[in-house]
Amino acid sequence: MSSRVGFRFLNSTRFAFRNASAPFRRPGAQGFRFQSSEAGADAAQQQSTFQRMWNSPIGVKTVHFWAPVMKWCLVIAGMADFARPADKLSLTQNAALMGTGAIWTRWCLIIKPRNVLLATVNFFLGCVGAVQVTRIFMWQRSQTGSTIEAAKELEHEAADTVKAVAHAAEGAVEKAEKKVVEKST
Structure with missing residues (x-):
């Protein structure tokens, strides 16, 4: 019985949402189907640059635009770390940034729609990570002489320390053996 109530609720909400989207549909569009390429080309010529950017599949209304904009914060933070000493940087973190930038740069050029803005920010993220990893390796290499001596x-x-502990343990064993010998006699 409870499953039927849930099913009725699901069907009624689907119907309500389908009808609620009617005021937001474009004139002449059926459902959520896109227009043909010819109609889209004619409409694109009549639209201003802002309207084309707003209605683009990778435009301002989508995550395809805002994700790269927010990801620039990672690039800026990585560039701010250029001023930090290399011994204070994390190799694993910067290697992860470098790998992430390289992988996602390639992926952004493969997916549809191709997102050049996201590919650009990932490229720079990989470059910042590579610079930081290089700085860390150069610092570690310069420290090898003193590291070997240390x-x-x-x-x-x-x-x-091990010799002192071993000597103390031998002394304790000898004392214990003497006590055992004295008790047995």
Whole structure:
């Protein structure tokens, strides 16, 4: 019984939404079907630049426009990191930005409708990531000499600590053995 109520509600809302969209339809358009290419070409010649941009499938009313606009914030933030020292940058984060930019640049040119604005922002995002990854690798490479010396010092300190712990453990074992021998005699 409850499934029938839900089914009736679904059908009534679908009917209401279909009829509610009638005032927003273009004159002469049937349902949500698009006009032929000839009619679209004639209409495009009569429209201003703003109207063509507004009614475009990748125009201002769509996510195809606003997603790249918002993604420029990532590019600007990456460019702001150019002023930061390389040792404070995250290699994994910048490698992810570089990979994301490369993958999505290609993908934006394959999908339909082709979104050149999104491809552009992804290209620059990949470039910013590549510059930052290069800076990080160059900084790490310049630190290899001091890193090797620091690692050798750390190795000697660790070896001395291990020897001291081993010596203390041997002393504790000897004491325990003496106590066992004394108790048994």
